[in-house]
Every structure is written in structure tokens, then in C-alpha cells.
Amino acid sequence: xxxxxxxKGARVVDPARNIDQVMDIGVENGVFADPAGLKNARxxxxxxxxxxxxxxxxxxxxxxxxxxxxxxxxxxTMAAAAGGFTAVVAMPNTTPCADNPGTIxxxxxxxxxxxVVKVLPCGAMTKNSEGKEMSGIGxxxxxxxxxxxxxxxxxxxxxxxxxxxxxxxxxxxxxxxHCEDTVLASGGVMNEGYWSVFLGMKGMSPxxxxxxxxxxxxxxxxxxxxxxxxHISCKDAIDTVRNARKAGIKVSAEATPHxxxxxxxxxxxxxxxxxxxxxxxxxxxxxxxIEALRDGTVTVIAxxxxxxxxxxxxxxxxxxxxxxxxxxxxxxxxxxELYHKGVLTLPQLISKFxxxxxxxxxxxxxTLENGRDADIxxxxxxxxxxxxxxxxxxxxxxxxxxxxxxxxxxxxxxxxGKCVFSRIPALTEExx
Amino acid sequence: MVSDEKAEDRRHLMEADEIAALIESLSEKICNDxxxxxxxxxxxxxxxxxxxxxxERLVRRIQARSGVTxxxxxxxxxxxxxxxxxxxxxxxxFETRIPFDITGKTVIxxxxxxxxxxxxxxxxxxVTYFGRPAIVRLAVLLDRGSREFPIQGDxxxxxxxxxxxxxxxxxxxxxxxxxxFVYSAFNPKIKESI
Amino acid sequence: MNSSPWTKKDLLSLYDLTAEEITFxxxxxxxFKKVNCRRIKKVPALxxxxxxxxxxEPSTRTRISFELxxxxxxxxxxxxxxxxxxxxxxxxLLDTIRNIExxxxxxxxxxxxxxxxxxxxxxxxxxxxxxxGDGAHSHPTQALLDMFTIREKLGxxxxxxxxxxxxxxxxxxxxxxxxxxxxxxxxxxxxxxxTLVPREFQKAGVRVCDNxxxxxxxxxxxxxxxxxxxxxxxxxxxxxxxYARVFGxxxxxxxxxxxDALIMHPGPINRxxxxxxxxxxxxxxxxxxxxxxxxxxxxxxxxxxxxxLK
Numbered sequence: 013x014x015x016x017x018x019x020k021g022a023r024v025v026d027p028a029r030n031i032d033q034v035m036d037i038g039v040e041n042g043v044f045a046d047p048a049g050l051k052n053a054r055x056x057x058x059x060x061x062x063x064x065x066x067x068x069x070x071x072x073x074x075x076x077x078x079x080x081x082x083x084x085x086x087x088x089t090m091a092a093a094a095g096g097f098t099a100v101v102a103m104p105n106t107t108p109c110a111d112n113p114g115t116i117x118x119x120x121x122x123x124x125x126x127x128v129v130k131v132l133p134c135g136a137m138t139k140n141s142e143g144k145e146m147s148g149i150g151x152x153x154x155x156x157x158x159x160x161x162x163x164x165x166x167x168x169x170x171x172x173x174x175x176x177x178x179x180x181x182x183x184x185x186x187x188x189x190h191c192e193d194t195v196l197a198s199g200g201v202m203n204e205g206y207w208s209v210f211l212g213m214k215g216m217s218p219x220x221x222x223x224x225x226x227x228x229x230x231x232x233x234x235x236x237x238x239x240x241x242x243h244i245s246c247k248d249a250i251d252t253v254r255n256a257r258k259a260g261i262k263v264s265a266e267a268t269p270h271x272x273x274x275x276x277x278x279x280x281x282x283x284x285x286x287x288x289x290x291x292x293x294x295x296x297x298x299x300x301x302i303e304a305l306r307d308g309t310v311t312v313i314a315x316x317x318x319x320x321x322x323x324x325x326x327x328x329x330x331x332x333x334x335x336x337x338x339x340x341x342x343x344x345x346x347x348x349e350l351y352h353k354g355v356l357t358l359p360q361l362i363s364k365f366x367x368x369x370x371x372x373x374x375x376x377x378x379t380l381e382n383g384r385d386a387d388i389x390x391x392x393x394x395x396x397x398x399x400x401x402x403x404x405x406x407x408x409x410x411x412x413x414x415x416x417x418x419x420x421x422x423x424x425x426x427x428x429g430k431c432v433f434s435r436i437p438a439l440t441e442e443x444x
Numbered sequence: 445m446v447s448d449e450k451a452e453d454r455r456h457l458m459e460a461d462e463i464a465a466l467i468e469s470l471s472e473k474i475c476n477d478x479x480x481x482x483x484x485x486x487x488x489x490x491x492x493x494x495x496x497x498x499x500e501r502l503v504r505r506i507q508a509r510s511g512v513t514x515x516x517x518x519x520x521x522x523x524x525x526x527x528x529x530x531x532x533x534x535x536x537x538f539e540t541r542i543p544f545d546i547t548g549k550t551v552i553x554x555x556x557x558x559x560x561x562x563x564x565x566x567x568x569x570x571v572t573y574f575g576r577p578a579i580v581r582l583a584v585l586l587d588r589g590s591r592e593f594p595i596q597g598d599x600x601x602x603x604x605x606x607x608x609x610x611x612x613x614x615x616x617x618x619x620x621x622x623x624x625f626v627y628s629a630f631n632p633k634i635k636e637s638i
Numbered sequence: 639m640n641s642s643p644w645t646k647k648d649l650l651s652l653y654d655l656t657a658e659e660i661t662f663x664x665x666x667x668x669x670f671k672k673v674n675c676r677r678i679k680k681v682p683a684l685x686x687x688x689x690x691x692x693x694x695e696p697s698t699r700t701r702i703s704f705e706l707x708x709x710x711x712x713x714x715x716x717x718x719x720x721x722x723x724x725x726x727x728x729x730x731l732l733d734t735i736r737n738i739e740x741x742x743x744x745x746x747x748x749x750x751x752x753x754x755x756x757x758x759x760x761x762x763x764x765x766x767x768x769x770x771g772d773g774a775h776s777h778p779t780q781a782l783l784d785m786f787t788i789r790e791k792l793g794x795x796x797x798x799x800x801x802x803x804x805x806x807x808x809x810x811x812x813x814x815x816x817x818x819x820x821x822x823x824x825x826x827x828x829x830x831x832x833t834l835v836p837r838e839f840q841k842a843g844v845r846v847c848d849n850x851x852x853x854x855x856x857x858x859x860x861x862x863x864x865x866x867x868x869x870x871x872x873x874x875x876x877x878x879x880x881y882a883r884v885f886g887x888x889x890x891x892x893x894x895x896x897x898d899a900l901i902m903h904p905g906p907i908n909r910x911x912x913x914x915x916x917x918x919x920x921x922x923x924x925x926x927x928x929x930x931x932x933x934x935x936x937x938x939x940x941x942x943x944x945x946x947l948k
Contacts, residue, residue, distance in 0.1 A: 205838070206838045206841060209807075209836045209838040209839065210813070210838070210839075210842070211753060211754075211775055212753055212773055212774030212775035212776070212808075212809075212810060212813055213753045213754075213773070213774070213775070281757075282753070282754030282757045282758055323730070326730075326732060327730055327731065327732070327758075328731060328750070328752035328754065328755045328758055329752065329753060329754045329755075329758065330751075330752035330753060330754075330755075330773070331752060520669065522683075523669075523670075523673070523681040523682070523683040523941070524681060524682055524683070525683075526682075528683060528684070528687075528941075528944055528945050534642045534644060534941075534942060534945035534946070535642065536642050537665075537666050537669045538669075539669070540669060540672060569682065570681075573676065573678045573680065573681065574676065574677070574678070575677065
């Protein structure tokens with residue numbers, strides 16, 4: 013396949029460089045290059061489509077090593093490609109936990125052998141994410157992690173968390189925190205509110221999230237370092253982040269597509285495909301999240317893609333594990349709920365998947381600048397369809413969005429100049 | 445009148461005056477067959493729903509004829525049916541009131557139309573749960589034939605026949621408020637037994 | 639022959655029923671109550687049907703009540719509890735119930751500590767499911783027998799003031815009573831320690847009180863819930879002694895209650911905690927009648943759902 017390509021006729025949207033116009037994009041040897049200087053280039057006509065920098069999902073559970081029944085690095089990255097993502101940040105709650113260079117190496121090896129998109133490993137903040145002892149952060153940095161997280165868990169000991177934040181600064185590793193006060197939230201299976209009271213289910217109070225977000229903001233301020241709030245879900249936590257950002261504190265936040273689209277009213281069907289942590293919240297919280305995306309308080313959309321086998325999920329709601337898959341529905345949901353409802357413009361929407369994550373991670377990604385890796389996401393903002401989970405490339409099907417009617421989706425994904433996913437005739441998927 | 449019937453589909457077979465005459469003739473037969481029996485020895489039990497107004501009227505006509513007022517009870521057979529789960533919807537359970545001991549007594553079961561015999565089988569089952577009557581007789585206003593069980597009326601007003609795909613119903617003024625008349629209607633489920 | 643408004647093969651929660659359906663169950667129960675007063679306390683209505691009682695969460699009184707109801711309907715019965723079931727060996731609930739279904743069971747009566755467990759099963763199996771209590775969510779037959787008792791003693795439900803007192807937060811009895819009573823037009827009051835009576839219930843039209851007196855004045859029915867000791871251990875209130883002093887119904891409460899008000903309790907009673915022995919055994923108490931009515935209500939429910947199996 014000719015490695016020199018010019019993509020013609022697409023509406024190019026690159027929020028990091030304030031570009032939004034129809035223009036040509038050139039790729040040579042896997043990096044972006046000025047189309048004017050390219051010889052013997054293959055021409056690909058993308059008229060009618062939108063061409064954006066490759067989308068980054070900075071919150072994905074690839075499960076490998078450990079729970080390969082639910083997903084492997086290969087199937088997870090195939091799902092990412094099908095969802096329009098060119099890079100994913102892999103969460104460290106694997107078995108063994110990614111708290112040491114050996115496991116990171118293992119993950120990178122799997123990613124190299126079978127990964128279809130870029131896998132950026134995230135290391136654990138504490139040993140086995142137990143929240144007791146700091147992990148070897150320097151060693152993890154050397155092994156190639158791009159961030160630190162105890163995702164799934166949250167360090168309850170504030171002094172330890174303070175040390176982790178301060179120490180990570182030396183290595184330039186942002187902290188991605190799953191904010192949850194585990195005593196307040198303990199045993200809960202859904203949001204504490206009107207619905208948990210009426211259904212008689214144990215609720216997880218929004219205060220459990222708010223308390224830890226407050227804690228993280230204070231520590232980010234003291235250490236003058238980056239703390240990124242994962243899957244922020246409640247109104248009061250969002251207000252805290254907004255005020256902190258105004259004061260110049262290095263705190264950022266991400267929203268998941270399911271928190272953008274759904275509320276805890278869905279739980280009345282007792283379907284464990286609506287069970288995740290943090291749980292679906294009230295309509296008031298959902299509106300606050302949408303407003304936060306609009307006003308820039310939340311700069312990232314990340315899926316928290318959490319595959320589970322059908323055996324594990326098809327049980328009584330109380331006993332089901334938390335989490336749903338999200339890679340193959342994120343862009344559809346974002347377009348339908350945010351772009352077509354007038355909350356975000358196209359560049360604003362695209363920045364949540366590109367510029368936003370790249371800035372948090374501090375990596376040279378998320379833009380179409382010449383010399384950068386040619387990671388591209390091709391979008392069809394007006395294409396209508398219905399989600400069919402039986403067609404997912406992920407190994408798992410635990411989603412509440414089967415049958416969801418969407419307008420707007422990703423139609424092709426290109427990583428390092430190679431097309432790894434395509435639903436359009438203009439581009440052909442190249443096999444791994 | 446039943447919900448799956450169409451009014452224009454109904455064919456009147458008998459009007460109030462003929463019904464009254466049949467009731468009179470039934471009460472005569474009952475009196476002749478049970479001469480001099482004390483009111484605490486014989487009970488009429490009307491099977492819900494159509495048998496209830498008929499039983500009450502029989503009690504009055506028997507009283508007019510013989511001077512004896514026999515007690516009257518009601519019996520709903522829904523709990524004794526053999527086709528639970530086979531019907532599209534459940535029938536409503538109406539009142540069962542048998543406020544006396546039937547052991548050793550003569551029980552006259554009263555129903556308005558006798559057809560397959562399955563209702564009466566259920567009623568016999570029910571009656572034996574209440575006690576051990578000495579004698580059980582059956583009084584019906586109309587016998588339509590098409591028996592599925594070996595059951596016969598002891599006191600029958602009249603035998604009547606209609607085409608196989610139709611069923612006989614009676615409008616009792618006490619239940620419908622539309623006056624008394626006998627009619628036939630299209631039976632959408634010919635196989636339906638009771 | 640009129641047909642009934644009942645069309646469901648399951649009874650999961652009163653939340654799903656209309657006022658007409660609830661009234662229909664109560665009317666049907668009235669007829670079944672008569673069976674229990676006859677010499678032969680049996681009808682052949684469920685003859686040939688197999689009912690499996692699956693009590694994952696243990697229970698004595700509810701299970702006995704259902705078992706007796708099933709026997710009086712002439713059904714064949716199998717009992718399964720958490721200890722004797724394959725669930726201990728790690729078989730999933732769905733597999734366990736599918737196995738039961740393959741044995742040609744017709745109805746399953748289930749009590750489970752996980753909210754929504756009966757709903758989870760009802761859409762996945764062909765058997766009828768009768769919910770005998772799921773977590774803190776729903777206990778429809780208890781609420782139905784409570785309403786039957788109220789209707790029988792006071793002649794109606796609409797417009798009555800019903801106060802339910804105790805640990806509302808963890809009570810499926812409170813929630814089911816709330817749905818049933820509101821649908822039939824009663825005024826419902828919840829009262830108890832504020833840690834155990836969430837104000838969210840006001841959004842359904844329930845009055846929420848944090849003191850006993852306000853809940854008692856003008857009440858036609860007072861329904862006491864059992865206070866559980868583990869709530870005290872988890873810090874919801876300081877001690878059962880304090881609970882008894884502040885929220886317990888006893889002789890002193892009589893000055894606030896109407897003389898013909900009903901005193902109810904789902905049982906078992908913590909005597910002299912939520913309810914004094916004097917009142918539990920006194921003339922206003924209908925607690926034992928609740929038990930009698932429970933049998934009739936459960937017979938009616940089993941009869942109705944069995945009639946809708948295909």
C-alpha cells in the first residue's frame with residue numbers, strides 16, 4: 013500500500029490549532045506532511061466527511077493480563093478502532109496489577125503483537141492499588157506509563173495521596189483519580205437519591221464523590237500538580253472543579269458518555285447493564301455535567317470501557333459487577349446528545365476527544381500538525397443508525413445502548429498512517 | 445351479556461312469558477317430586493351466575509304453590525374448574541354462600557342452561573367439599589344437549605337445540621337489567637366446554 | 639361469563655398494578671377467606687400444578703403462610719431454601735430457576751435479599767413468579783393482606799389516614815403499603831427516626847413525620863414496623879431503649895389515637911420496643927387477623943397468577 017497519501021475534500025477540524033475548514037491533509041511514512049510537497053501520493057477522496065485528529069480515550073479497561081474472558085488487548089483495541097479511537101489509556105487494575113515495570117512490559121508486548129491502536133499504559137499509584145504504599149513510580153515512568161491511577165479504588169489516606177501527587181510531579185505523570193469515599197459509599201449499588209429510596213436499594217451518596225474531589229483539588233493546589241478527576245458525575249463536584257480551574261489550580265475532569273445520556277431513573281428496570289461506578293445520577297446532575305462540557309469545566313470525554321462476561325453480568329442487580337463497555341458507542345452518543353442537541357459545536361465536541369486528553373496527559377497528540385504521528389479519525393456527523401451490540405468487536409456486550417438511535421458516528425480510523433477500521437468505500441481496512 | 449358477543453349477532457329464542465311458564469312448570473315438578481319435605485331438609489343452590497336468579501324465582505314459585513319456603517344458597521364454581529390456565533382469561537369469582545349444613549339434606553343444584561355438563565361436574569365436586577348431602581338433584585331451565593360428561597337434569601324446563609357453532613345464553617333481568625329472554629350467539633371457541 | 643381484569647403471570651410489586659387490579663385481588667381474597675372457615679378447607683383450584691417455594695432469604699411465617707395457601711389450593715409443593723439449594727455450590731440464580739422450570743414447575747414463590755431478583759427472573763422464565771419479598775423493595779402480598787384487613791374492618795380504603803411507623807428506609811412492607819394505599823386513595827404518613835425516614839417519600843405524596851404524636855393524631859390505622867437491632871449497630875439510632883421511648887406505641891399513645899383506630903404489625907413483634915404487649919393484645923389490635931387474611935390473600939394471588947400461565 014502506497015504510504016504517501018493525500019486526503020482530499022474533508023472538512024478538517026483541528027481544535028488545538030483552531031482549524032475548521034475544507035482542506036487537504038498529507039501523510040507520508042506514517043506522519044503528517046504538507047500535501048503540497050508530496051510526490052506520487054495516493055489520493056483519497058473524503059468529501060462529505062469530517063477529518064479530525066485521532067481520538068484518544070483516556071479511560072479504558074483492556075482486562076489483559078487477567079480477565080481475558082471479558083476482553084484482551086487485541087479485542088479491546090479492535091473495539092477502540094471501530095469506535096473511532098486511535099489511542100487508549102489502559103487502566104492498571106489488571107491481574108497482576110500494573111504497579112511494576114514487569115507488568116507494564118507485558119502490556120506493551122501484547123499491544124505490540126496484537127494491538128490495533130495505540131495502547132498507552134497507566135501505572136498504579138499504590139502497590140496493588142491497595143492505597144497503603146506508593147508503587148515504584150520512577151520505575152513505572154521508565155517502563156513507559158503515561159499517567160498514574162488506582163482506578164476502581166481511591167486512596168483514602170490523605171497523607172499518602174499527598175505524597176503520591178507531589179512525587180509524581182517529578183516524573184511529569186498526571187494523577188487520574190477515581191474519587192470515592194469508600195466508607196460513605198460502601199455497599200451501595202446505585203445513586204443515593206429519589207430512585208434508591210423508592211426502589212429500596214442501597215445508595216451511593218454523591219457526597220462520597222464530592223468529598224474526594226474536594227480533597228484532590230486541595231492537594232493539586234498544594235503540590236501545584238495535575239490531578240484529573242475521572243468520570244465526574246455529580247453537580248457539587250463539578251462546581252468544585254469549576255471554581256478550582258478559575259483559580260488556576262491544575263485540576264481537570266472527564267465525563268463518560270453514559271453519564272451524559274442516562275440517569276438513575278433507568279434502574280427501575282433492574283437491568284445490570286445500567287450498573288456502574290460512579291452510578292448514573294439524577295437528571296439535575298446530568299444537566300450540570302452537560303453544562304460543564306459546554307463551559308469547558310470538563311475538557312475530556314472518556315468511556316471507562318469496562319467489559320464483563322455475560323455470565324458475570326446476568327445476575328441479580330445487587331450482585332452484578334460494576335461497569336459497561338463504551339468504546340463502540342461513545343462517539344455516537346456524544347454526537348447525538350451534545351452536537352445535535354446544540355450543546356457543543358463540532359470543534360468543541362472534537363476537542364473533548366483530542367486536545368482535551370492530550371493536554372491532560374501532556375503528550376504530543378491530538379492534533380494534525382506536520383511531523384506528528386498520522387492518527388486520524390474520520391467522522392460522519394449526520395449519519396443515522398441504531399446500535400447493534402451483537403456486532404461489537406469487543407468480546408463483551410454489557411451495554412445499555414443496544415438499540416440506541418444515533419445521529420453521527422466514526423466511519424474510519426487511521427493509526428500511524430495505516431487504516432485500522434473503515435466502513436466507507438474510500439478507505440480499506442488493513443489487517444493487523 | 446358477554447363481551448365477545450355482538451348485539452346484532454344475537455337471535456332471540458324465547459321471551460319473558462315463555463320463561464315464566466317454564467319456571468312455573470319446573471316448580472310444579474319439584475313440588476311433585478318432593479311432597480311434604482320440611483324447609484330444613486331441602487336446599488336450592490343456584491350456580492353462578494345464571495342459576496342464581498333462577499333459584500330465587502323457583503323458591504318463590506314453590507312457596508306460592510306449596511306454602512313452604514325452602515332456603516336458597518349460591519355457589520361459584522371457579523375454584524373447582526378443571527381448566528385453569530387453559531382459558532384466555534380467568535372468570536370472575538362471584539359469591540358462594542351456603543349458610544347451612546348440607547349433610548344429610550336434599551340439595552337441588554340449579555343452573556339456567558345445561559350443555560357439556562362440566563359446570564355441573566365442578567358443582568358436584570364443590571358440594572361434596574361442603575358436606576355429605578343425602579340426595580343431589582339437578583334443575584335446569586334449558587337442556588341444550590351436546591353433553592361431554594354423563595350428566596342429566598332431574599327437572600328440565602325444556603330441551604332446545606341450536607346449530608353447533610352457536611351457544612345459548614339467558615338474559616336475567618336481575619343481572620342485566622334488560623328484561624328476560626333466551627338468545628343464541630355465535631360461539632367463537634366451539635371447543636370451549638362450559 | 640364475565641372475565642377478570644387480571645392478566646399477569648407474575649405478581650412482583652404493587653407499583654405495577656392498577657387500582658382495579660388491586661381491588662380485584664382483594665375481592666377474590668374475600669371469597670377464598672370463606673374456604674378457610676369451612677369443614678373441608680380445600681379447593682381443587684391448583685390441582686395438578688406444581689409450586690416451588692424458593693426462599694433464598696430465610697423466613698418462617700411468610701413461608702408457612704404460602705405453603706398452607708398452596709396446600710389449600712391442592713397444589714403440589716416443593717420447598718427450597720438457601721442452605722439446601724445449589725446456590726451454595728455457586729450455581730447462579732438463573733440456572734437454578736431454569737432447572738426448576740425444567741421439572742415442569744408452574745409457579746415460583748420467591749423471597750430474596752437482592753432487590754429486583756424476582757423481576758430479573760420473571761422476564762427470563764416461563765413460570766409464574768410471586769414475590770414473597772425482595773430486599774427492601776417490595777412485599778406485595780403483605781401490603782395486600784394489610785389492605786384487606788383495613789377494608790374488612792373499616793369498610794373502605796379511600797380517604798383513610800394510615801400511619802406507618804418505624805424503619806421505613808429498609809422496609810419493603812412500608813414501600814408496598816405506600817403504593818397500594820396511595821393507588822386506592824388513602825392518605826399515607828411515614829414516621830420514625832429521621833435517619834430512617836427519607837424525606838424523598840414526600841415526592842410520592844406521603845406525609846413524613848419525625849415524631850410519634852403527629853403521626854398518631856387523626857390516624858385511622860397505625861401500622862408498626864419491626865425495628866431491627868442491626869440498624870442500631872450501624873448507627874442509625876442510639877439504642878432500642880431510646881427508640882421504644884420516643885417511637886414505641888404504648889398506653890400513653892392511646893390518648894392520641896382514635897378509639898376505633900386499627901393497630902397493625904407485620905410481625906414478628908418486638909414486644910415493648912415498637913409496640914407494647916398491652917396494645918398488641920388489646921381490642922384495637924388486628925395483628926392476628928392479618929395472619930388469617932394473609933392466607934386468603936395468598937390463595938387468591940396464587941389462583942390468579944396460575945390462571946394466566948400458558
